Amino acid sequence: MSLSDINTKLHQIESDLNVFREVFLSDTTDLASQYRRVRNDLRLIAIRQIQVEKNLMLLLTHFGIPSxxxxxxxxxxxxxxxxxxxxxxxxxxx
Structure with missing residues (x-):
């Protein structure tokens, strides 16, 4: 294998690593974004659950049912x- 062949292979490996790095960073960014979205969705669900429980307590109290x-x-x-x-x-x- 000549020095030129080795140099070509090294450039190919460097190029492949750059592509891998870009894909990895893109996937990491997507995961972080999805995590934030799921976390916000869970917060909204928790808020809705609290609202439903409060409304249920009001209904139970209104109809004289022990809560x-x-x-x-x-x-x-x-x-x-x-x-x-x-x-x-x-x-x-x-």
Missing amino acids: TTCDTEQELKEFNKNYNKLSNATHHDY
């Missing part, structure tokens, strides 16, 4: 009974 969690089977039965009352009342309104 605490059901720790016992009796509380669960009571919640279901109250929920059914609420469900029947709203169906009759339409």
Whole structure:
């Protein structure tokens, strides 16, 4: 292999490395952008969840249903009974 051949190979390797570097940096930038987008989406979901929970608490309070969690089977039965009352009342309104 001549010195010229070696020099040509080295230039080809350098060119390939530059292409790889550009692709790698592009992919890294895309990943960072996607990460920021997903992080923002998750924040929006969390905000919406809080809003839904607040609205649910307002509805439960409005209809006199305790907003605490059901720790016992009796509380669960009571919640279901109250929920059914609420469900029947709203169906009759339409």
